[in-house]
Amino acid sequence: MLLRLAMMGISNLFILGLTGFLFRCLRTKTFHLDLPIFGFLWIFNATLFTFLFGVFGILKPTVMAVVCLIGLSVMAVHAYRRQSHYAATLDTFFSRLKGLTFTVVSGLLVAAALLQLGRVAFHVWYIPPYVHDTLAYHLPNVAEWVQKERIHAISSPVIRSNWPAAFEVLETWFVVFLHHDLLIQLACVACYLLAVVSVFAICRGLGMGTHLAAGVALLFAYTPSVAIHATSCKNDLAVAAFYLFSMAILVDLWRNGDNAAFPLNRRFLLLAMAFAFGVGTKAYMVFIAPGIIVLGILALFKHRLFKVAIHALRPSSILSARQLLLYTSLLLASGVLALYWYVRNYVVFDNPFYPADFRLFGHLIFGTGNPPNPGISAQPSFSFHSMWANTRNLVTFKIFDQLRYYADLHRITGWGWFSFACGISSVIYGALFDRRVRSLIFCFVLSLLSLLGWIFVDDWHGRFLHFFPPIFAIAFGATLMHLATRWVWVSLSVLAAICSLLNFVAVLNVGVFAKEDLKHLMETPPLKRSAADRSIPWSGGGLFQQIHNRVPKDEVIGYNAGKNHVIYPLYDSDLSHRLRYLPDSIDNVTEFMKSQNIHYLYAAGSGGRGVWEYPYCGHQIGIRNGRMATWINIQSVNREYNSGVINAQEWTHLAFTFSGREAVSYVNGEIVAKHTDRRGKIEFKENPNFVIGDRSNVAPGEPFKGLVDEVALFNRVLSQQEILTAMKHGLSLAEPVHVESSATLANANGLVAYYRFDKGTRDLSGKGHDGKLVGVVELIPDEGAPVPNGNGCVRFSGRTGNAVDCGKSSDLRIARNLTLMAWVKPDAVGPTQFVAGPAYAGGKWYRSLDIATAIREGNLIEITEHLYALKSTEANRRVHSSNN
Amino acid sequence: MRLNRLKQIAGFIVLTINLLLFYVYFSKQAKFSFEFISSLFQG
Numbered sequence: 004m005l006l007r008l009a010m011m012g013i014s015n016l017f018i019l020g021l022t023g024f025l026f027r028c029l030r031t032k033t034f035h036l037d038l039p040i041f042g043f044l045w046i047f048n049a050t051l052f053t054f055l056f057g058v059f060g061i062l063k064p065t066v067m068a069v070v071c072l073i074g075l076s077v078m079a080v081h082a083y084r085r086q087s088h089y090a091a092t093l094d095t096f097f098s099r100l101k102g103l104t105f106t107v108v109s110g111l112l113v114a115a116a117l118l119q120l121g122r123v124a125f126h127v128w129y130i131p132p133y134v135h136d137t138l139a140y141h142l143p144n145v146a147e148w149v150q151k152e153r154i155h156a157i158s159s160p161v162i163r164s165n166w167p168a169a170f171e172v173l174e175t176w177f178v179v180f181l182h183h184d185l186l187i188q189l190a191c192v193a194c195y196l197l198a199v200v201s202v203f204a205i206c207r208g209l210g211m212g213t214h215l216a217a218g219v220a221l222l223f224a225y226t227p228s229v230a231i232h233a234t235s236c237k238n239d240l241a242v243a244a245f246y247l248f249s250m251a252i253l254v255d256l257w258r259n260g261d262n263a264a265f266p267l268n269r270r271f272l273l274l275a276m277a278f279a280f281g282v283g284t285k286a287y288m289v290f291i292a293p294g295i296i297v298l299g300i301l302a303l304f305k306h307r308l309f310k311v312a313i314h315a316l317r318p319s320s321i322l323s324a325r326q327l328l329l330y331t332s333l334l335l336a337s338g339v340l341a342l343y344w345y346v347r348n349y350v351v352f353d354n355p356f357y358p359a360d361f362r363l364f365g366h367l368i369f370g371t372g373n374p375p376n377p378g379i380s381a382q383p384s385f386s387f388h389s390m391w392a393n394t395r396n397l398v399t400f401k402i403f404d405q406l407r408y409y410a411d412l413h414r415i416t417g418w419g420w421f422s423f424a425c426g427i428s429s430v431i432y433g434a435l436f437d438r439r440v441r442s443l444i445f446c447f448v449l450s451l452l453s454l455l456g457w458i459f460v461d462d463w464h465g466r467f468l469h470f471f472p473p474i475f476a477i478a479f480g481a482t483l484m485h486l487a488t489r490w491v492w493v494s495l496s497v498l499a500a501i502c503s504l505l506n507f508v509a510v511l512n513v514g515v516f517a518k519e520d521l522k523h524l525m526e527t528p529p530l531k532r533s534a535a536d537r538s539i540p541w542s543g544g545g546l547f548q549q550i551h552n553r554v555p556k557d558e559v560i561g562y563n564a565g566k567n568h569v570i571y572p573l574y575d576s577d578l579s580h581r582l583r584y585l586p587d588s589i590d591n592v593t594e595f596m597k598s599q600n601i602h603y604l605y606a607a608g609s610g611g612r613g614v615w616e617y618p619y620c621g622h623q624i625g626i627r628n629g630r631m632a633t634w635i636n637i638q639s640v641n642r643e644y645n646s647g648v649i650n651a652q653e654w655t656h657l658a659f660t661f662s663g664r665e666a667v668s669y670v671n672g673e674i675v676a677k678h679t680d681r682r683g684k685i686e687f688k689e690n691p692n693f694v695i696g697d698r699s700n701v702a703p704g705e706p707f708k709g710l711v712d713e714v715a716l717f718n719r720v721l722s723q724q725e726i727l728t729a730m731k732h733g734l735s736l737a738e739p740v741h742v743e744s745s746a747t748l749a750n751a752n753g754l755v756a757y758y759r760f761d762k763g764t765r766d767l768s769g770k771g772h773d774g775k776l777v778g779v780v781e782l783i784p785d786e787g788a789p790v791p792n793g794n795g796c797v798r799f800s801g802r803t804g805n806a807v808d809c810g811k812s813s814d815l816r817i818a819r820n821l822t823l824m825a826w827v828k829p830d831a832v833g834p835t836q837f838v839a840g841p842a843y844a845g846g847k848w849y850r851s852l853d854i855a856t857a858i859r860e861g862n863l864i865e866i867t868e869h870l871y872a873l874k875s876t877e878a879n880r881r882v883h884s885s886n887n
Numbered sequence: 888m889r890l891n892r893l894k895q896i897a898g899f900i901v902l903t904i905n906l907l908l909f910y911v912y913f914s915k916q917a918k919f920s921f922e923f924i925s926s927l928f929q930g
Contacts, residue, residue: 403912407919420916424909428901436897482901488891491898498905509920518926 010068011180017071018048020078028329031265035207036255039248042197047276050173051336057154064180112217119224126234126513127188129524131534131576133515134410137236138534138541140164142571144171146578149179156351158584160566162358167344169283170238183577185529188234195233198244199224202473204251208258209439211480219480225503226472227408227510228417235410238284243469245281249274249295257302267315272330279337283344287467290457294450301442390456401465409514412465418472421502426475433478440481447474515540533576544678547572549867554603561585561596563852564607573605587852593862596873604871606854621687621816623840624659624823629832631670633659637683644668645868647675654788654828656730660720663819672727684818691841693815696799697806698842707836708801709829712760712788714839717822719753733790755814761795764807772812778805788826816841
């Protein structure tokens with residue numbers, strides 16, 4: 004590890020030196036502009052350097068470190084020759100430092116910056132990658148590139164991994180030397196810092212003083228969505244940083260005009276580099292570009308610079324041949340970084356925008372017209388309908404942030420307390436009364452509207468909007484300048500500080516982790532912290548750790564999973580596990596695994612029946628592979644828990660409780676699983692009906708085959724004792740009840756619906772949710788669950804569409820504090836069978852790898868949840884372990 | 888003089904609106920924002 008750290012140190016020194024060299028050629032000698040220029044060049048160099056090594060297949064830390072060492076040596080010789088120049092530069096720097104005066108305000112600003120940086124450092128160090136999209140498709144790219152030592156299109160069920168990935172290249176820089184993801188979040192931190200100093204530069208460009216500009220930059224830095232994304236491993240903050248960097252350059256031009264220290268050709272070069280980098284990171288950089296373009300035009304118009312601008316675009320405007328070479332090289336490098344992904348996708352998939360379609364004026368230009376992956380909806384083209392619907396969603400509910408802040412930003416913007424309480428009024432005020440910011444507000448809003456017009460309508464777009472909240476902070480700063488009255492100034496500043504403090508408090512745990520989770524991660528040694536850790540929301544409660552323990556590191560793990568499945572934790576934090584994707588099209592799994600020398604298979608599909616994508620399943624219970632299955636959807640995140648043992652042809656009591664913090668499954672009154680990995684409210688899509696026996700309002704519903712009895716739903720969490728009592732004695736024991744008299748049962752505390760099926764499908768809770776038989780469903784009068792007076796139950800034939808439909812009353816959809824229970828006697832326990840709950844109301848069904856046949860034929864055995872091994876392999880391993 | 892007066896009034900209006908918006912946001916978000924910090928003081 005020491006050697007790896009040394010290689011990382013050398014390489015970073017080289018990149019720093021290279022950045023210093025470029026910076027000397029491109030700087031403006033204006034402090035507030037030089038800051039973001041230096042930051043941008045550092046990010047650009049690190050990415051380009053990694054990219055070049057990756058594309059040529061030599062992404063090896065030793066090779067990279069040796070090249071860097073040679074580069075450093077050359078720089079050292081150069082520096083030695085010009086030591087007087089560097090000494091003078093250092094003297095200037097230190098004399099500027101000495102010249103800084105320390106005031107209470109600057110002390111407070113520094114303290115605020117350090118506080119936020121401390122939080123960010125804490126998360127970088129202690130929290131492994133934890134966001135769904137990064138684990139599903141961003142980071143598998145990084146893992147594969149580092150393992151294979153080259154940048155290539157990876158094979159993955161999550162085909163979104165083929166999106167442009169310039170940011171993932173930057174993340175690779177932080178992984179490749181250590182061969183560990185401990186510092187991977189620094190890539191986001193770099194972009195975060197660039198965004199913040201760019202906002203500082205914009206404010207200075209607008210004429211704000213240093214303290215006010217720093218304060219405004221900090222107000223932006225404390226924005227919850229931005230602060231969370233500073234350590235999220237997602238690439239959206241990078242796009243925002245490039246946007247703001249471009250704005251900083253143009254605001255300076257707009258306010259101050261052309262000047263010799265920062266000539267137009269240099270501005271154009273930096274703008275082109277930032278734009279290209281943005282396009283190589285995410286295509287929506289193009290959608291937010293109108294604001295940049297309009298501000299550029301405004302600046303040129305204001306200073307009558309059109310002729311100068313046209314001249315600046317000519318190579319002859321560049322003074323020396325050396326400069327020309329430098330400019331050309333940087334433009335070329337930026338172009339490659341931007342276009343590589345699109346050209347690659349065009350060559351490999353015949354569609355540069357794969358996996359999305361591309362249409363122009365309604366005509367399909369690239370793609371199939373039928374996006375192959377859920378979550379990738381093709382945007383036909385710019386659409387006023389999208390713009391209107393997305394804007395309406397933004398204004399009517401997203402901006403209110405009515406959910407916990409977290410990186411996915413589902414149905415929220417995450418713009419936070421300050422933006423809402425201080426920013427909105429400032430933007431309105433600035434637009435009406437302040438000429439300095441009016442044009443800037445117009446450009447930001449233009450970018451926002453353009454983006455909202457290009458993206459399709461859904462609830463997940465908050466992550467595209469990081470570029471926008473700076474305008475709240477900037478307008479606030481401008482308003483403070485305008486409203487010079489002291490008491491107003493102080494009051495507004497205090498309110499802004501309170502809001503920022505609340506923003507800070509709200510994202511201490513990045514909206515995901517409980518106190519215990521953070522404590523556990525802090526107690527884990529740094530190199531053992533992994534996205535597979537049980538504290539991470541997407542780790543399947545430690546499932547991936549179990550897999551790491553079971554599979555030797557020299558074995559390749561074959562895997563097959565859904566098209567939006569989390570994959571990265573399988574690699575482990577030190578990328579020690581190698582993966583091989585087994586696509587759904589493989590007919591004979593066993594033969595394929597044997598031929599490829601793959602002995603282990605992680606299969607997150609449903610054993611040959613396919614993979615269900617995006618079911619908004621509320622709270623449901625059922626059976627899967629001989630276990631009790633619980634499907635819940637908490638804040639739009641689907642969870643499936645499998646636990647306990649259920650035998651065919653035996654009456655078994657299933658119960659499930661969810662408190663909002665803890666999901667508990669009971670089989671025959673015994674707790675078989677407790678999960679705390681997701682917290683919050685259960686969500687329902689499109690008001691589904693509560694059904695028993697089949698959830699097939701969209702096929703296939705995984706219908707139940709066998710007997711069901713005593714289905715009960717409570718709007719509170721029953722204790723284990725209460726569940727045991729209900730199981731043993733039924734709900735009618737306390738006071739004998741006749742079928743026609745439901746009054747007594749209505750007194751059962753929290754009972755919402757109760758079906759005994761003795762003489763029908765009447766709801767005995769007294770709440771009136773009587774069931775209706777749908778399809779071929781038989782009431783069996785002389786058989787029932789083993790409870791007193793348990794005669795009568797209902798038999799389902801296992802055919803799609805056969806169910807008891809209890810209606811769509813909102814009482815039957817309980818967001819938290821619920822208990823759902825039922826007695827079941829399945830004919831067989833192999834297939835997935837739904838018992839009761841609100842039905843699915845959306846989604847699609849996909850075929851998955853057929854492992855069911857391999858299991859049935861005895862070639863594949865399950866060794867832990869979702870992990871299978873070729874039978875001979877597992878037998879060998881057991882013999883090997885017993886011998887040891 | 889009149890301009891300063893106007894600026895004072897504008898400042899008062901902005902501050903009032905901000906406080907109102909703060910209250911609105913508080914009613915929507917407070918329970919989530921304080922969730923983690925309050926958990927630190929429990930058990």
